[in-house]
Amino acid sequence: MSVRSTEHRWFDLGAAALDRLLVPKLGDKYVCPLCRDSFDRSQIATDLTVEHAPPSSIGGRGIALTCRACNSRSGSQLDAELLHHHNTRQLARGGTAVYEDVETTQEGTLARGRLAIGPEGLRFDPIERQNHPERLQEHLEVSSRWAQTPLAGREITMRIPIRGNPRLADLSLIRAAFLVAFATFGYVYALQTAFEVLIKQLHSPNEQLIDPLPIFYDDSSPDDLREIALVTRPHLLRSVIVRIGPAAIFLPLEWDDRFFEDFDDRRREFVAGVTDPAAFSLGVERFDWPTSPQHLWDGVERQTT
Numbered sequence: 001m002s003v004r005s006t007e008h009r010w011f012d013l014g015a016a017a018l019d020r021l022l023v024p025k026l027g028d029k030y031v032c033p034l035c036r037d038s039f040d041r042s043q044i045a046t047d048l049t050v051e052h053a054p055p056s057s058i059g060g061r062g063i064a065l066t067c068r069a070c071n072s073r074s075g076s077q078l079d080a081e082l083l084h085h086h087n088t089r090q091l092a093r094g095g096t097a098v099y100e101d102v103e104t105t106q107e108g109t110l111a112r113g114r115l116a117i118g119p120e121g122l123r124f125d126p127i128e129r130q131n132h133p134e135r136l137q138e139h140l141e142v143s144s145r146w147a148q149t150p151l152a153g154r155e156i157t158m159r160i161p162i163r164g165n166p167r168l169a170d171l172s173l174i175r176a177a178f179l180v181a182f183a184t185f186g187y188v189y190a191l192q193t194a195f196e197v198l199i200k201q202l203h204s205p206n207e208q209l210i211d212p213l214p215i216f217y218d219d220s221s222p223d224d225l226r227e228i229a230l231v232t233r234p235h236l237l238r239s240v241i242v243r244i245g246p247a248a249i250f251l252p253l254e255w256d257d258r259f260f261e262d263f264d265d266r267r268r269e270f271v272a273g274v275t276d277p278a279a280f281s282l283g284v285e286r287f288d289w290p291t292s293p294q295h296l297w298d299g300v301e302r303q304t305t
């Protein structure tokens, strides 16, 4: 028996789900949940990638197959903003912040890599593929010489790219929440028309197509909190809730076409009607956090491998 790649197994699951759901049939194709473009089997190696949600930089794992264009489009912008937001939070809490693409100069030798700032101090690790091999060697020689002699009077320069657009960080989390919901429930959930505006928003992150965004923060939640649930009660708040660390993201539950336009009004109407917050509780139905595509609502036979 040959060992099939994760990409092949997840392609098969997605194609089987689409084959059940769509009329007319697409044939043996996979649809990227983020752009809804279709891909055939010959494109698995070149055009489809395992996507991490939340991004791996904040501790997420690969849970769904998306197309390479969607994956890299977000990686370069939204996820970098999310990492910055996460770092700021870590520093405020006395934790460790990790910055990528940092440039360090010592005695005229420059190296690029990753910088960790935390209670233990500063730690810079050059990344081999980001550096010219000879320049890196020179830099490492300077570093090892510095490590053996007193540092007083020496000068080190660091360039840390700082970002600061909280809305883009929020969009990165909403994108991750959508992928988690896709991995849990499948295409019957992710292809609903309510998501069209979200998909447009993710492709044009600098426009304000959804405002306000349906995301809320609870700073008392631990960073490793991961939860997906249906909010079934009260009726005004019917939704899918995805919790990633301190962020709670609300997504439509079922064929709720104006969800993103109306959610904030519904939330306000609900809050205005609550007379006794202490007696209030949400009706929720929890699901296991996905570690691979589950397609729970697509009606496909899932393999255990």
Ligand SMILES: [Zn+2]
Binding pocket: 032, 033, 034, 035, 036, 037, 066, 067, 068, 069, 070, 071
């Ligand atoms: Zn795509």
